Amino acid sequence: MIFKPKALSMAMVAICSAGSVVAGGIEFDRLPMSMMFETGNYVSLAYRSTSIDASDNLYSPNGSMYVTTSTITPSFKYQINDKLSVGLTRYRSANVNLSYVGKGGPFTGVTFNQLNAALPAIALPEANLNLTAHTTALIAGYNINESISVLAGLKRNEAEASGDIISNPYGEFVASKETDNSYVVGASFSKPEIALRVTAYYESRVDITHPMSATGAVAGLNLLAGAGTFANTTSALPETLTIDFQTGIAADTLLYGSIKRALWSNAHIFMYDGPTTAGKMAAGLSYADALTMVQKTTHTNSTTLNLGLGRKLTDKWAISASVNYEKGTAATGESLLATTNGQKGITLGGKFTNGQMTVTGGVNYTQLGDKTVTSFAGDGNFTSNSSTTIGLKVGYNF
Numbered sequence: 001m002i003f004k005p006k007a008l009s010m011a012m013v014a015i016c017s018a019g020s021v022v023a024g025g026i027e028f029d030r031l032p033m034s035m036m037f038e039t040g041n042y043v044s045l046a047y048r049s050t051s052i053d054a055s056d057n058l059y060s061p062n063g064s065m066y067v068t069t070s071t072i073t074p075s076f077k078y079q080i081n082d083k084l085s086v087g088l089t090r091y092r093s094a095n096v097n098l099s100y101v102g103k104g105g106p107f108t109g110v111t112f113n114q115l116n117a118a119l120p121a122i123a124l125p126e127a128n129l130n131l132t133a134h135t136t137a138l139i140a141g142y143n144i145n146e147s148i149s150v151l152a153g154l155k156r157n158e159a160e161a162s163g164d165i166i167s168n169p170y171g172e173f174v175a176s177k178e179t180d181n182s183y184v185v186g187a188s189f190s191k192p193e194i195a196l197r198v199t200a201y202y203e204s205r206v207d208i209t210h211p212m213s214a215t216g217a218v219a220g221l222n223l224l225a226g227a228g229t230f231a232n233t234t235s236a237l238p239e240t241l242t243i244d245f246q247t248g249i250a251a252d253t254l255l256y257g258s259i260k261r262a263l264w265s266n267a268h269i270f271m272y273d274g275p276t277t278a279g280k281m282a283a284g285l286s287y288a289d290a291l292t293m294v295q296k297t298t299h300t301n302s303t304t305l306n307l308g309l310g311r312k313l314t315d316k317w318a319i320s321a322s323v324n325y326e327k328g329t330a331a332t333g334e335s336l337l338a339t340t341n342g343q344k345g346i347t348l349g350g351k352f353t354n355g356q357m358t359v360t361g362g363v364n365y366t367q368l369g370d371k372t373v374t375s376f377a378g379d380g381n382f383t384s385n386s387s388t389t390i391g392l393k394v395g396y397n398f
Helices: 011-019 033-037 274-282
Strands: 042-053 069-079 084-099 128-143 148-165 171-191 196-203 206-210 212-215 233-237 240-250 253-262 270-272 293-295 302-312 317-326 343-354 357-368 371-375 378-382 385-397
Touching: 033 069, 033 084, 033 128, 033 196, 033 240, 084 148, 128 233, 148 196, 148 206, 148 233, 171 233, 253 317, 317 357
Parallel strands: none
Antiparallel strands: 042 069, 042 385, 069 084, 084 128, 128 148, 148 171, 171 196, 171 206, 171 212, 196 240, 206 233, 233 270, 240 253, 253 302, 270 293, 302 317, 317 343, 343 357, 357 385, 371 378
């Protein structure tokens, strides 16, 4: 036997997941599918904190506009019998938390008539966005035989957003918390004597419709003429295909990794353009024909790769190192919500085992690809940017 699965198994993949930046669109944490392959019953609590250092020459020259984000992910797996198990987890599936306020850019003190002479001189003191999505997943696993298992589950996705933006809509807005259901299906092949396991799973697309409201002095600019209301905002998470793999390659040594394909080009945020809609209605069009929605994101399809090595040092200690890579797909853009283009990084991790308890930790440093963003004030060149993530996970088998 080359490798004992019990010694290290998917722990190193868990380190990578807890400690790496998941790029592509606005995804944050991944579905922790590895919980379904833990021995017996299992419960865990994972902590993650990500800081993104991103700035440019125009819109945020005095520091990063991204706010440090921390999350806690609980997971539970119950082994019903030798064939059947169920798992339950809740994680932050998407996140955008940024503010251009006080970063030396053009936003503080900007007035609408500076941007558009047709609008009144109303100050716009802030430019920020806080968008979050959380997913609760219930998954069932069934072992067909010692080598093949299948997975299927339901996901409940909830998202909300608030912010202060310069157009479409103007000023402060709130997109209320709403939900949508989706599903996950997959299969796994394993060869325990060499710690080989390959798992592939598909996650369906998520579409959420949010009633929207605005506050502050500029709220009236967004209202439909004679309608006194807003059109709904829509947000989306893409359909994805993930392949996780691991195999023993020498005594107490594990090769592991993952490939994730996400179709972000079909998953965007759309918001309501009040002035354009009102203008069309004034020209005689009905509300249905005049309604104008604006795509606020410019995501492109992404393929994210992770590859690493894990090494068992003693019965209690193991270490790992991995690299993550995503090819850039858009070196230019028009959205200040998308200021990076691809990634490459490294994760260092370790695992401590004491009886039935495990403690896994990792630190990831990722260089973010350069991007030029053209917005109302000109070209912003986002270069030499990076992110740092720390992850800690405590698990217990029983």
